Amino acid sequence: MLDEIRGQGNYRSIRYVRPLCPATVVHGGKEYLNLCSNSYLSLHLHPTVMAAARSAVGDYGTGTCSSRSVSGSIDLYERLEASAARYKGYRKGLIFPTGYMANIGIVSTIPGRGDVIFSDELNHSSLIDAMRLSHAKKVIYRHRDPEDLERKLKKHAIPERSFVITESIFSMDGDMAPLADIMELRDRYGFCAIVDDAHGTGIFGRKGSGVEEHWGLKGKADIHMATFGKAMGSFGAFVLSDAVVIEYLINRARTFMYTTALPPAALAASQAALDLVAGDLSFKEELWRNIDYMRSGLLSAGFDLKQSVGPIVPIVVGKDADAVKMQKMLMKKGFFLQAIRPPTVPTGTSRLRLTVVRGFSREQMDKAIEAITAAGRKMKLIP
Ligand SMILES: Cc1ncc(COP(=O)(O)O)c(C=O)c1O
Incomplete structure (x- = not known):
């Protein structure tokens, strides 16, 4: 082999x-x-971010040593989830250990049997694996092609039971999803739009909050995922949505429930990085x-x-x-x-x-x- x-x-x-x-x-x-780091803003060695991580070790120790639902939800989470939601214009946030786990959590938990997921053909492997774990039907549309998506929606969409998933900036091609077209289709076909902004966060949009801001659609996806492990120079990821979706994930997403919470240093570094980029x-x-x-x-x-x-x-x-x-x-x-x-x-x-x-x-x-x-x-x- x-x-x-x-x-x-x-x-x-x-x-x-x-x-x-x-x-x-x-x-x-x-x-x-x-020439291949995702630390686009070079924050992983920024003195303020490093000092925040060091100080969190002093205050909280090195590990949380429990899952989030047990005793791992240290108070650093509460502030960071609220900051991430505010930064990107959403009501509620929920931090997962990684973007991979966040995507698995969203897509294997929310769409279910009898639902249909429409996915860009070049979506990230975490989304592909997530769809494998979901019991929904999968329909792949051509890369960044809203016309193909619409053709497929006409054929396969089920009202109230359809999901469209796209990366905002595709991780291996660096090109941008046509989010304005996708959202316009969402308004006509009524699907749930899931956007993975792992590579847009901190970079695109006038204030840098991501690709939705670039299109004038800040906070407009139904479910938004972004990571702290790329432009923010830290580790972890967050899902943003309304309170019902977030509560459902807390109660049902296995990649949220059955794993140890992030170490304090990672949370503090993410908070410091987010504060820096949101303010400067x-x-x-x-x-x-x-x-x-x-x-x-x-x-x-x-x-x-x-x-x-x-x-x-x-x-x-x-x-x-x-x-x-x-x-x-x-x-x-x-x-x-x-x-x-x-x-x-x-x-x-x-x-x-x-x-x-x-x-x-x-x-x-x-x-x-x-x-x-x-x-x-x-x-x-x-x-
Ligand atoms: C588009 C996209 N989504 C999700 C992930 C996963 O994020 P993480 O590295 O935090 O698991 C990545 C990272 O490789 C990515 O490029």
């Missing part, structure tokens, strides 16, 4: 790293520029300056960045082995990144998934653009 995976050029091994500063890591004794737009503005710089450098070199729009920059290479070859070329030059291959992305679209973070300096970005361009030429991706 493993030989088969190796033969396909699809073998994965773990590379251990130690972060040096927001943009660099040490691996095997060598320093690399990290310069974090997202600095990130956007870097996004624009990297994107324009790569576009002028001739790369096809597909429909991507934010910090996630896909460079589609094609074959698994070619993606690995290009990744190795860049690792040799001091750039840390991974080749993304099936089943994470569809066969034949293996890629480098670059990410831009706020902590990059101009000099680091110039070096990255130069090295990626040289590797892209060798791979014949660009002239």
